[in-house]
Amino acid sequence: SSELTQDPAVSVALGQTVRITCQGDSLRSYYASWYQQKPGQAPVLVFYGKNNRPSGIPDRFSGSSSGNTASLTITGAQAEDEADYYCNSRDSSNNHLVFGGGTKLTVL
């Protein structure tokens, strides 16, 4: 099986830029998708594929990928961006969906 590794917690000053990373072998074959989850709510897709942002997601959210690492960048973080962020991808051996452990983003 494939695993995706995320830093448990990251913090950013209000208005600054933060990068949240996701590492795993499957990312050499598949792009990551990224989800934002606020307490008591379902996850929301914020970025996917090579360069896709769903309708309604602010353009301060962007994604990138290199080798076995995918990144979600928030340029000019806002207070409302404080949340848990999860990456996911496909297991390259069986096409199953795998999630990273999540990163708790604190906006200071």
Next chain:
Amino acid sequence: QVQLQESGPGLVIPSQTLSLTCTVSGGSISSGSYYWSWIRQPAGKGLEWIGRIYTSGSTNYNPSLKRRVTISVDTSKNQFSLKLRSVTAADTAVYYCARERNWGVDFWGQGTLVTVSS
């Protein structure tokens, strides 16, 4: 816009079967190249993919749950369902149904808390 809504008991007795249904609205469950999936999240923990079904009926399951899980679809009702057998307290979680694409999940249900307890 597609909407998904989970329904089912919020309390399940240990060793019994957890049964949930997801009702899809705003589009036919049979149209498009989508998978229909179940994902769960224990309190304070991360997301765990349980499995998926395609409208043809083909299924894929998380290996860690495969021997206990069955996902089925009822296209006439625009619903798909989850059955998880022989539950324990470790199966207590918020269960989400979702629409899965080749690259991930684009629509989620609001989630339903299922507690396993006697």
